[in-house]
Amino acid sequence: xxxxxxAWRQKNAEAEGKMVTYAxxxxxxxxxxxxxxxxxxxxLTFEGEDPIAFDSDCREGICGMxxxxxxxxxxGPEVTTTCQLHMRSFKDGDHIDIEPWRxxxxxxxxxxxxxxxxxxxIIQAGGYISAPTGSAPEANAAPVAKHxxxxxxxxxxxxACGACVAACPNGSAMLFTAAKVTHLGLLPQGQPERDSxxxxxxxxxxxxxxxxxxxxxxxxxxxxxxxxxxxxxxxxRDLLGALSxxxx
Amino acid sequence: xxxxxxxxxxxxxxxxxxxxxxxxxxxxxxxxxTVVLKYTMAVSGLIMVxxxxxxxxxxxxxxxxxxxxxxxxxxLRTFGEPMLPHEGLLWIVRVVLLAAVVLHVYSAVxxxxxxxxxxxxxxxxxxxxxxxxxxVQRSYATFxxxxxxLVIALFIVYHLLHLTGNQIxxxxxxxxxxxxxxxxxxxxxxxxxxxxxxxxxxFHLWHGIWSAFTSLGQNRADTRRGxxxxxxxxxxxxxxxxxxxxxxxxxxxxxxxx
Ligand code: HEM
Ligand code: FES
Numbered sequence: 001x002x003x004x005x006x007a008w009r010q011k012n013a014e015a016e017g018k019m020v021t022y023a024x025x026x027x028x029x030x031x032x033x034x035x036x037x038x039x040x041x042x043x044l045t046f047e048g049e050d051p052i053a054f055d056s057d058c059r060e061g062i063c064g065m066x067x068x069x070x071x072x073x074x075x076g077p078e079v080t081t082t083c084q085l086h087m088r089s090f091k092d093g094d095h096i097d098i099e100p101w102r103x104x105x106x107x108x109x110x111x112x113x114x115x116x117x118x119x120x121x122i123i124q125a126g127g128y129i130s131a132p133t134g135s136a137p138e139a140n141a142a143p144v145a146k147h148x149x150x151x152x153x154x155x156x157x158x159x160a161c162g163a164c165v166a167a168c169p170n171g172s173a174m175l176f177t178a179a180k181v182t183h184l185g186l187l188p189q190g191q192p193e194r195d196s197x198x199x200x201x202x203x204x205x206x207x208x209x210x211x212x213x214x215x216x217x218x219x220x221x222x223x224x225x226x227x228x229x230x231x232x233x234x235x236x237r238d239l240l241g242a243l244s245x246x247x248x
Numbered sequence: 249x250x251x252x253x254x255x256x257x258x259x260x261x262x263x264x265x266x267x268x269x270x271x272x273x274x275x276x277x278x279x280x281x282t283v284v285l286k287y288t289m290a291v292s293g294l295i296m297v298x299x300x301x302x303x304x305x306x307x308x309x310x311x312x313x314x315x316x317x318x319x320x321x322x323x324l325r326t327f328g329e330p331m332l333p334h335e336g337l338l339w340i341v342r343v344v345l346l347a348a349v350v351l352h353v354y355s356a357v358x359x360x361x362x363x364x365x366x367x368x369x370x371x372x373x374x375x376x377x378x379x380x381x382x383x384v385q386r387s388y389a390t391f392x393x394x395x396x397x398l399v400i401a402l403f404i405v406y407h408l409l410h411l412t413g414n415q416i417x418x419x420x421x422x423x424x425x426x427x428x429x430x431x432x433x434x435x436x437x438x439x440x441x442x443x444x445x446x447x448x449x450x451f452h453l454w455h456g457i458w459s460a461f462t463s464l465g466q467n468r469a470d471t472r473r474g475x476x477x478x479x480x481x482x483x484x485x486x487x488x489x490x491x492x493x494x495x496x497x498x499x500x501x502x503x504x505x506x
Contacts, residue, residue, distance in 0.1 A: 006376075006377075008376070019376050069375055069377070071377050071379040071380055072375050072377035072378075072379045072380035072381065073380050073384065097375075097376065097377035097378075097379065099375055099376060099377065102367065102368035102369075102374050102375060103366060103367065103368045104365055104366050104367070104368050105366065106368070107266070115266070117266070117267065121267060121268075125274070167383070167384070168367075169363070169367060169383070169386075170359075170363035170366060170367055171363065171366035171367035171368055172282075172363070172366065174283075198278075199274055199275055199278040200274045200278075202278050202281050202283055203270075203274035203275075203277035203278045203281060204274075205281075205282075206277060206281045206282055207268040207270050207277065208268055209268070209365070209366055210366050211282070211359075211362055211363035211364075211365075211366030211367060212282030212283070212285060212286060212359045212362060212363055213282070213283075213286065213463075214359075214363070214390065214393065214459070215455075215458070215459040215462045215463065216383075216386050216390045217385060217386065217472065218383045218384055218385070218386055221383075221384040221385045222384060228470040228471070229462070229467070229470075229472075230462075230467055230468055230469060230470055232462070233462045233463075233465050233466065233467035233468065234465065235283070235465075236283060236286070236287075236462070236463055236464060236465040237464075237465025237466070238465070239278065239281075239283050239284075240287065240464070240465055242278075243278065243279060243284070246275070
């Protein structure tokens, strides 16, 4: 099929960017979205133009590296990562707009590539445990309730792609932060640092310049891992408790 | 590598690396965080919801006729005498309400300004795509929280001037609160403005009540649909909107009090 790609082109962090349209022929519906971009980039390279810079790594939906706002939606029309989106979700003659994640805390480096260092610093602020865990413990030594284990696991599937920020009209990273707070806070190993974790991570979230959460839920609807909004409620509950106990 | 230190960001040119410079300890920053502003919005919002329920109950006294209504209005002013001074209860309620409104609007403005910056708008645009402008699933109510809040704020001013302060009296002045209400709501534009304001309140609360409990950490449901909190938001919103619309509707359409 023949499609038209309207892409955000921006030379570097300082440059002004703009949308540029390219026509692309011979797109197969079996191609993944990124393969389609690879083909477009080959065409651009042949024509002597700068290929469109975009992030990707695993291309199987588990690393969180890829991320493009496609037709105004983070990761495009399906609930999945951009690398797992296929061209069968589009039709012949479609105009497809592709833009980088937009947030003050995610400055554009080039074209569709943004700096997500803010997420790393939120993790550094508290997204870890310091207890030496050694090898896998005996499974029945420290019982964990089934629903806690399930919730912790589903929160831990967050791949930190940043779609929640891109989708949130407030540019808030609360879903990401909450997922990281939750998956450790629900398990025994996460208890010693439970209060300081939520305090430090929320403080870092705000220092990075992310917005506040309005509980609208665009984040969860765009999350390729389906992290629910109740995760944010849990962060709110944890912070309330931590602040009332009052030490970081 | 040149490292430049601005007041808020440490930036190294050439390398795409920057990080925020913080001066306060994390605990202090967490106490001033967006999450705490949301606690403030939630608590002040719920206080206002509580007040609206009481206020609505009072309004329904219109159906008890002129004597019943005026007596109720009088009773509010003399409640607790002589332990409380004249209008003592009303003044307590007014002070609490005023504090709630001030905190609510203060937090709303602080958050709205911050959120707008955080979303990375450039020259008034965030995403250039004209498709999917309405997002994936967000409701009309969530689009109207800020503008709706402004409509409510303007309405509150007008409402206070009309029925509390008695500075403006569409339809004719009177010493009887009952007559002021009836005189006012016989006029189409008074009635209409009231309906518009109540719709704004309805949208605000349909999202707001659910949102307030979520902000306070009391939402454990994975989806909004079918959760108990959603049911609570629906019921409270409907009770408040319908309860407030009953008296003016009875006056305007069914000639109550004339
Ligand atoms: C006076 C004018 C008002 C303005 C400007 C205003 C503005 C707002 C805004 C912008 C929000 C969303 C905050 C956010 O999530 O970032 C909000 C939430 C809310 N509002 Fe209002 N509002 C007003 C009046 C009211 C009234 C009269 C009530 C109740 C009777 C109310 C109850 C609530 C509740 C319960 C929330 C949810 C709080 C939360 O999300 O945690 N508001 N308001
Ligand atoms: S490239 Fe790894 S998730 Fe898409």
